[in-house]
Amino acid sequence: MSADTDTGALLIHGLGGTQYDLGAMHKVLKRAGVETHALTLPGHGATPEDLIGVRAESWLDAVTAKYREVAGRHDTLHVMGMCLGGLLAVELCKRENHRKGRLVSLAAPVFIDGWSTPWYRGLRHLVYRIPGLAAGMRVEEEEPYGLKNELVRSIVKAKFERGENFHYRWVPLSCVQEVDRLRGWVMRGLDAIACPTLIMHAHEDELTSARSARFLRDGIADSRLVLLDNSYHMICVDNDRDRVAAEVLSFMDRAAEAPQPSRLQSLDGEDAQRLLTAYRESLRAGEFETLFPLFADNVVWTEEGDSPLSGVYRGKSALIDLFSRLMDYSRNTLRILEVGAPELRGRAFAMPLRFQVQDGPGLQESGATHTLRLRANVITRVNSVADDPPRADALWRRLAAASLRHSAS
Structure with a gap:
């Protein structure tokens, strides 16, 4: 059976977001043999001002059109949505009586x-009654950005500060009003949903409590609820992201990409090459x-030298500390300019x-060599050595001191 007639999935992003909201789900599903489809919701992909005047009907019309466009290509089509996308998917x-x-x-x-x-969130309904007022009010995206993982949070913060167009920095309150209208639709008639449904939600979701997930479970007859213990709202990119992916694959009766044999690989090995390329x-x-x-x-990362970054970092949790320091000391200005080919x-x-x-008023370039050891298709050791250790040590000492002064001011 051809890929065009087998299994597909329509993935719908969240409010103010992009497909980044869904993390690696596109890649995970493709590796499991599922063709994925996506769309950019009306008002998204450019500037937050584009959301002013967008109605909930426009979002629903867009996902309906995309659904109808791709449904005929597959014998099986799954529908998945994150945040606003989750409401739209439901x-x-x-409305489409989805059974495919x-x-x-x-x-x-x-x-x-x-x-x-x-506490005053309910007052927004009073603002809605004043013509034009909600369109002029902003709801800012603020820390923790839906993320419990400190490293991912610091990276998202840096993306915002660089102005990267992966997620809007704010949305107009009038847009939240449209989400409220959509929520009202979703609450009604859940018993009409005829397809098996997986509902995933974090216990510690800072935007919407697990009450939302339980409401959906109680209203949809053929449904299963999975509550996550180590994430905030952005569950596809937070600490539970691997479990989210595994639950989705299991629910879709798809196996994860088979692990490769546990052996030390040479550079010519396909698996080693894939791992090094990903790095x-x-x-x-x-x-x-x-x-x-x-x-x-149990990875061990050794940062050589005599700077605030230097030391031995044992385990993934320690690497979060290392990369958080890199982002903090550089005040989110760190840019990788070039990564050379690996040499055995x-x-x-x-x-x-x-x-x-960024080093004071100017930019500084530096170099280093990462020496990696691989085993069982993972990186077990990294040794990082600066090209010019005294110069690199002095640079990171300056940056750490400047970061401390900035934090204290």
């Missing part, structure tokens, strides 16, 4: 009652959060890189 499956596949609702805010929402690409893109699945749980050195691989940071 309402889509209800399954429904996955991720952190859908049926109720906006999470622990970080202010290079993550560094090049500055997407440090995507490095973590590449490391062994005995039983390890050496990879040169160059980076740039």
Whole structure:
């Protein structure tokens, strides 16, 4: 059976967001043999001002059109949504009488009652009654950005500060009004949903409590609820992201990509090459959060030299501390400029890189070599040595001191 007639999945992003909201779900599903489809919701992908005047009907019309466009290509089509996308996925499956596949609702805010929402949140309904006022009011995206993982949170903060267009920094209150209208639709007629449904939500979701997930479970006959213990709202990129992916694959009757044999690989080995390529690409893109699945749980990272960064970091949790320091000391200006091809050195691989940071009024470039050891298709050791150790040590001492002064001011 061809890929065009087998299994597909429609993935719907969240409010103010992009497909980044869904983390690695596209990649995970594709590796499991599921063709994924996505869309950019009306008002998204450019500037927050574009959301002013967008109606909930426009979002629902867009996902309905995309659903109808791709449904004929597959024997099985699953529907998955995150946050606003979760609400839209539920309402889509209800209105389209979706029976061609399954429904996955991720952190859908049926109720906006999470622990970080202010006590006066209910007053927004009074503002809605004053013509034009809600359109001129902003709801800012603030820490913790839906993330319990401190490293991913610091990376997201840096992306916001650099102005990257992966998620809006704010949305107009009038847009939240449209979410409220959509929530009202979702609450009605859940018993009409005919497809098997997986509902995932974090106990500690700061935007919407687990009450939302339980409401969906109680209203949808053929549903299963999974509550997560170590994440905030953005469950596809937070600490529970691997469990989210595993639950989705299991629910869709799909196996994860088969693990490769546990053996030390040479550079010519396909698995070693894949691992090294992933490491290079993550560094090049500055997407440090995507490095973590590449490391062994007991990874040892040695940062040579005599600077505030120097030392031995044991385990993934220690690496969070290292990368958080890198972001803090550089005040989120760290840029990887170049990552060279790996060179086999005995039983390890050496990879040169160059980076740039803001140092006072100017930019400083520096270089280092990462020497990696691999086992069982993960990175077990990293040794990082600066090209010019005295100069690099002095640079990081200056940056650490400046960061401390900035924090104290």
